[in-house]
Amino acid sequence: MVSFNVFTILAAAVASVAAIPAGTATIGNRLPSRTFLTGVTHSVVAGRGGALVYDPDNVVAQPGDTVEIHFLAANHSIAQSDFAHPCTPLADGTGLFAGFNFATSEGQNPNVYQFTVIDNSPLWFYCPQPKGAHCTKGMLLAVNQNFDSQNTLSKQRELAAKVEPVVPPVVQGGRLGGFQRANPNPLSGF
Ligand SMILES: [Cu+2]
Known part of the structure; x- marks a missing residue:
């Protein structure tokens, strides 16, 4: 009976590890430990059509x-701000910044950037x-904007038009555990 229980626990542990996609763990991943990955990926293309x-x-x-950014030609990146200060990194230093590692002259960069949505905010x-x-010029991305509030993406674009982009000081995954990885699906988002 004891050995059966141990086996059951081990099997469950192996199963839970196997359910985590390869490449999820990364240096700087600060995802809350209880975040359960759904396996759903939302592909976003940076720079479509130039x-x-x-x-x-x-x-x-x-x-x-998971939100997965695919980078087309040019030198785009992605960084996190709050609503009221578009183009400026999160002041508390918890925001993600992918760095300028995705420049490409044609097609899409072989790497993507992924982060995990951890709540409905x-x-x-x-x-x-x-x-x-x-x-x-309006290169903004909103996840789970609340259309019933004043804080909409269109409103944020108005704010962004009045400020200059600030390059975050540190490349990091932030609280969303963002990280760069080889593109797992080159046709995704196209
Ligand atoms: Cu850009």
Whole structure:
């Protein structure tokens, strides 16, 4: 009976480990330990058609969903802000910043950037590329914006148009556990 119980516990442990996608663990991953990954991925394309956009620029996601950024030609990135200060990194230093590691002259960069939605709170992101002021020109991404509030993506674009993008000082995954990885699905989002 004892050995059966041990086996059962071991089997459960192996099963739970196997359920985590390869590549999830990374240095700087600060995901809350109880975040349950749903396995759902929302693909977002940065720079589609050469435009200064994330497409889509509005994602509705559940806690545990993954948002995956694919980078097309140019030198885009992604950084996290709050609603009221678009183009500026989160002041408390907890925001993610992917770094400028995704430049490509054609096609899409072989790497993507992933982060995990950890609750239903609105999340705000911008492209911090200062050359050409991508954020100022509206390169913003909202996750779970609340359309019943004043804080909508269209309103944030009005705020962004008045400021210059700030490059965050540190490349980090932030509370959302963001990390760079090889593109697991090159056709995703196209
Ligand atoms: Cu950009």
